[in-house]
Amino acid sequence: MTPTARLAEAIDAALPQTQCTRCGFPDCRAYAQAIAEDGAAINQCPPGGAQGIVRLARLTGRPVAPLNPANGFEGPRQLAVIDEAWCIGCTLCLKACPVDCIVGGPKQMHTVIDEQCTGCELCIPVCPVDCISLVGVTGTRTGWDAWSEKDAAAARGRYAFHRMRLERDQVESEERLAAKAQAALEDLPGTSRLTDPQALDHKRAVIEAALARSRERKSAR
Incomplete structure (x- = not known):
């Protein structure tokens, strides 16, 4: 592991793992890599607050700076609460939650598992x-006084499972589409509605291109 990679690992371990994206990056890991590799500022994490900035300053050797107000403000830990009387069961909040702490089904009432919520706020705008x-x-407790290493470790684990689940669902969806495309390709010779050879060739080319894209995505993974 390179020194830069080790630094990114250390920085990621020092972040609260709320995955709130308020730092301007898609998750805590991406922010850690940006600090280590690209020199991103260390004062962009509101959940970590002033204590978090001190932690990052120690790791990077940079001076402590006030939290950038463009990224938000330090405050007490918050918990998402769903008004169950108004919930329509659209499932959009389930998809937005980075730690899968919202439970419910389509057209059914949703609720938040309090002890797992990181207060990321990502469910608010999608409702x-x-x-x-x-x-x-x-x-009145804020920053790391309102959060703990245990909380961060648990949130990191839930986020890792969330990402793994999304990747699994994507793979399964692509496999289903590829199977349908393969079946359609095999049915082409007996298709009675398409008798024009050029039309058949075009449809075959489209399906084969879709299968090729699916294979490329699998190879990339």
Whole structure:
């Protein structure tokens, strides 16, 4: 492992793992890599707060700086709460939650597993009926006083499982589409609705291109 990679690992371990994206990156790991590899500022993590900036300053050897207000403000840990009377079961919040702490099914009431919620706020903007709100749960405690290493480790594990589940679902979806395309390709010679050879060749080319793209994605993974 290169020194830069080791630094990225250390920085990622020092982040709260709320996966809130307020730092301007898609997750905590991406922010850690940007700090280590591209020199991104160390004062862009509101959940970590002032204590988090001190942690990153120690790791990087950079000076401590105030939290950048463009990324948000330090505050107590918050918990997402769903007004179950207004929930329409659209499942959009389930898809938005990076740690899979919202449970429910299509057209059924959803609820939040309190102890697993990181307060990332990502479920708020996707709700079409505005039935999700945030409540403070740590009083005046903010930053790492409102969070813990145990909380961060648990959130990291749930986020890793969330990503693995999404990748698995994507692979299964591509395999189903590829199977359908293969079946359609095999049925072409007996198709009675398409008798024009050029039309048959075009359809065959389209299906074969779709299969090729699927194989390329599998190879890339």
